[in-house]
Amino acid sequence: MSAAMVPAEAEAEILAELRRLRARVPQLTGALAASADGLVLAQDSAATEAESVAALTAAALGVAQRLSDCTGQGGFRELLVRGEHGYVATYAAGDAAVLTLIAEPRVNVGRLHLEARRSSLRITELIDHSLGRRGPGRLPPPPAAIGPAS
Numbered sequence: 001m002s003a004a005m006v007p008a009e010a011e012a013e014i015l016a017e018l019r020r021l022r023a024r025v026p027q028l029t030g031a032l033a034a035s036a037d038g039l040v041l042a043q044d045s046a047a048t049e050a051e052s053v054a055a056l057t058a059a060a061l062g063v064a065q066r067l068s069d070c071t072g073q074g075g076f077r078e079l080l081v082r083g084e085h086g087y088v089a090t091y092a093a094g095d096a097a098v099l100t101l102i103a104e105p106r107v108n109v110g111r112l113h114l115e116a117r118r119s120s121l122r123i124t125e126l127i128d129h130s131l132g133r134r135g136p137g138r139l140p141p142p143p144a145a146i147g148p149a150s
Contacts, residue, residue: 010130011042014123018044021119027107029086032100033093033123036061041097041127057090057100064090078113091116094124 006014018031022044030045030053038058043050065076081088087103089112099120103112 006041006127007130010126013126014042015044017119017122017126018042021101021115024115025101025103025107025112027104028101028112029104030102032057034058034098034100036096036098045102053100053102057098060090061098078116080109087112089113089116091120093120094127097123097127099123 014033018033022028022031030043032043032045032050032053033041034054034057035041036058038055040050040054060079061076064079068074068076076092078092079090086105087101087107087109089101089103091099091101093099099116101112101116
């Protein structure tokens with residue numbers, strides 16, 4: 001999947017999800033959705049190096065996938081890096097995309113994981129819907145997106 005394969009309306013919805021995530025976790029300083037091959041899908045960050053972060057995320061994703069596989073831990077789900085000045089966390093968003101977050105050192109890591117996992121599922125849904133994919137195990141839209149019962 002490339003960024004060009006995601007329609008503009010899906011990109012706008014992904015960006016809205018990133019903004020909602022940053023509102024729920026105020027210690028986030030950046031949020032980026034990217035294809036697994038390192039192309040930016042949407043970003044909500046003051047940082048101007050989104051392309052570099054997306055490319056590095058793709059490289060880290062490849063290593064993390066191999067590490068998870070060769071140790072018998074199954075498919076990649078998430079990666080957390082703790083640096084001197086905070087965290088970088090990457091979450092699988094389906095098979096074709098990732099969610100990468102940059103957080104202050106004072107972030108509650110449990111809350112970060114909880115909210116990021118929710119957002120990565122929503123981003124997966126948005127991408128799959130935009131590409132016309134429907135399959136078993138896909139979650140329905142969030143309650144706010146469901147219309148009135150008939």
